[in-house]
Amino acid sequence: MTHTINVKSNGNSKVLQCEDNDILLKVLLDNGYDINAYCGGQGICGKCKVKLAGNIQEASQADKNFLDESEINQGYRLSCMYKVDSDLEVILNIDEDITVMTSGHLTEFDIDLDLSKEIISISDATTENQLDYLKRIYEKTGTNKINYDNLKKLTDLKTEQKFTVLKWKDEILEIQTDNSVKDCYGLAVDIGTTTIVMYLLNLKTGQEVDISSFYNPQKKFGADVISRINYTFTNKNGTVKMRESIIEALNKGIKELTKDKKLGPNDICKVSIVGNTIMLHLLLGIDAITIAKAPYVPVFTDELDLKPEKVGINIHKEGIIQFLPSISGYVGADIMGDMLTINIDQLDGNNLLIDIGTNGEIVLNSGEKIYSCSAAAGPAFEGANITFGTAGVSGAISSFKIDKGKYDFSTINDKKPIGICGSGLLDMIAEFYKYDIIDSSGRIKEADALTGWKKEVLHKYKEQRAIKITDKKDWGKAIYLTQKDIREVQLAKGAIAAGIKILLKEMDLEDEEVNRVFIAGGFGNYINPDNACFIKIIPECLKDKIIQIGNGAGTGAKIYLLNKKAKNRAVKIKERVKYIELSVNQEFQNEYINSMNF
């Protein structure tokens, strides 16, 4: 038996067919709808809710776990748990404006490109100078290699005729007889688990021309890397689908970045890519399952220079796609980008680098030594697993303060609050801890122990102790910080704090011996450093040494794109980095438990 699903999305309407008992989430995903499914469709994140009309089923237990009564009454259901048994109408509202940290604090580096377009002409051949045409071009351009397909073009070139040579290092990539040459462009791409940022740069001037940022479309297959890997091996052609979804998004991004500038994909000659190790594997269609399970071994970590056709990214067909090197399965090329950005190979003293995303990657260098580790923080700081958590979208509460018993918060784009993003979450916990509503073990105090406004903010949310942040009357939506949310943050921050401790111990350093603390990543850039120290993510004594570098990974990709020495630097840095596996580190387990408290 087939059913008809009428999907209404942002004013558009489309009719789908599905079989009896098909999972609604799967039907929507298969038809190209971009539904959040952080947990990969297991009914445990509550993010895939959709509004239904028609002959709707009763709410399931999973629905009740995540949806409040009014939502259930309005027809909201978790699509991952909904087996279609009748014709339905689905109302989607999936366009969220996302605020992605795209800026980075560029360190000083020279634009020193290895790729260029030149107009050249070669001299007349004579019987006194019978040098072959290829050698003449080599001499003129300082090259000594040529892409084979260009050889055939050489006889068409009349001597003294001008033509355009696209060269990369010592290799001629393309010869064009059309001399209406545009500049070369390049893309620096930062593939995050949650969001993707693409920077379009002019490769002659080094100037940043435009930026495009959007959700990683793979999030529909799972919010975190592990659920994505799960998807790849529990679904037919899972890895292929995972790859296709991101390639499609990147090519769409290229189209959009170039369209209003009289440019085309063909004008982009070079791409540098950062991302965590799993993102890079999936982008290449390489199974990453060995990274998901002990002993967490990736297929590759080396830097790669690939031809566009091999990757599937639609740029100049003779262009180059470069992947920055990764360190290990859980310290990826994104962290290499951070390390290039802070010039880790030129820093004196002892330097700590923390990139907080789903995982907290931590790097500590002291002289020649560089140690790194990855602390499984979980996606709490990215809004997942938090009851009213959200990514950094419009309306997310991004900072929070309490002043004389009154909340003072701001939302992204000053929109009505719709949820809490990472930086807001951290602020809330720091503030409520400061005002003693949360104790140092993370427990929300009982009403009896509180007075005045502190007592008033206490609430229950779905049987749990919770703190009210907004109410429906004033703000159009009731938002709570629940006990479970605080526990999630404790797990996340404990992991990072313990990771830092382990690296310091390995290097035999005391907290106060650290000279600089670089914080990278979107979340890291928006957090209040004082609060981060106050709840002891970062040792308190380092409060004044914190430098927020923004999207260090993306900045690193730009450096890699624009500076020919970057590749060699990255390879050398990689050789120096020792990776410490925390999952089997007994000391880490102890530190982790000790670090949960505030």
Next chain:
Amino acid sequence: MTHTINVKSNGNSKVLQCEDNDILLKVLLDNGYDINAYCGGQGICGKCKVKLAGNIQEASQADKNFLDESEINQGYRLSCMYKVDSDLEVILNIDEDITVMTSGHLTEFDIDLDLSKEIISISDATTENQLDYLKRIYEKTGTNKINYDNLKKLTDLKTEQKFTVLKWKDEILEIQTDNSVKDCYGLAVDIGTTTIVMYLLNLKTGQEVDISSFYNPQKKFGADVISRINYTFTNKNGTVKMRESIIEALNKGIKELTKDKKLGPNDICKVSIVGNTIMLHLLLGIDAITIAKAPYVPVFTDELDLKPEKVGINIHKEGIIQFLPSISGYVGADIMGDMLTINIDQLDGNNLLIDIGTNGEIVLNSGEKIYSCSAAAGPAFEGANITFGTAGVSGAISSFKIDKGKYDFSTINDKKPIGICGSGLLDMIAEFYKYDIIDSSGRIKEADALTGWKKEVLHKYKEQRAIKITDKKDWGKAIYLTQKDIREVQLAKGAIAAGIKILLKEMDLEDEEVNRVFIAGGFGNYINPDNACFIKIIPECLKDKIIQIGNGAGTGAKIYLLNKKAKNRAVKIKERVKYIELSVNQEFQNEYINSMNF
């Protein structure tokens, strides 16, 4: 109006259609028949004769220039001059067994390969050793690069599982989980203007497994390089057709070389190719027209390492096709092969190298200096332009001596004489000069000046003075050496002798200061060195210093295939070689005229 042509060829029969006035040669070539057309269809070589039946046209002047009356009466006509105007029957007999010089005097060199297949297993990954899979394989195989397509295979490999790695230098070309590994094989290919030789070698043992030799199928487009180049630019898609014909022949050769050995094209992982510069251009489908006209500049001369798909040669798809470097438009990679074979980079003293084919390429080295030139000898020594000339096929008179007024000659494969090949031609001229039937200016003496048997051998052939070699009564075919033939040889030998003189002058050396004379090439190997000196191709004082090295070009290709140092040696030799263009050298013109006489 269309006509029907019924082609009978070696017992097979095929019916073709053509338009009124189509050139018969073109119709036959277009339908895949392998007709000799040395002059490219200009009616000036006489090699494209075919036997016709039906309503045949009268013999044209061109027919009469090349065919005797009995042939004309039997229905032979030059197909290049025959415009089809009625239905016809064509009788072809185009299969000639060819004797190609395939052996070479191998100098001592180590088999030192850069390509190998290994069965390896990698160790279990542990949390103490999280090295990525790729790095494990690199460590095990001493590599540091990988073909991208193999990356995807890596996750399929279980640790401790055995698998086969095909590597080239520091690069992994292929990983196979099938461990029923055969050895790797390689091909050394010598692409001559007239003949092609393919050597199949085992790349583990270095052993030569088999040889295949056949006519260069491009000969149907013209006998020499210039007529081939003419074909490329006077015919639509000429270069493409030229390329396709040789690629097809090479792939057929590979099929035949591998079929009875339980091998397939996939077992061949490496190919090294020598040939003159024009052959290499045409093999890659690169227009060589700039080599044909002053200032004779080739598109490329450098060594090349190409992927099979780029060349079109059907071997292991990740294999390597290597072209040896050339020196100039007229001193090609074949001569580089000769130079590797004689170890020119390790020889003491002054050494002369002569490779006699259509062109006579000459190399002279003295200490660090290496000079080279190319003397346009013409195809006389390859049997073209000689009235009864033929290549080294069965029945070709290949040596000739006069003993007490009686001819003593031998033919290839002891078959009935059908014509004269290069070495026989040279012997004849030396002998008749020795016996004073030809004077030192190359003129066949008049009957009045001769007596006895010498007088008897004098004949006329098509109005020309000629010397009878065989008669129809005794040998089934009358063969003559004509005055024109002698002139052709004088032009050829004069060019080579003058080239040698120019190089010696440039090096400021006297004839007797040369320590060794290496003679390479099929023709060079079969000639009688004494006779070559007697008619002054080579200075007489060097008679005892001649070393015949056989197919030095092919041997050089084998060295390049088997020894990884050869490429670098060739590149360095190329840098040392100075090419001297004879066509604009006034001294050469003078020497040429002086060198025509015997």
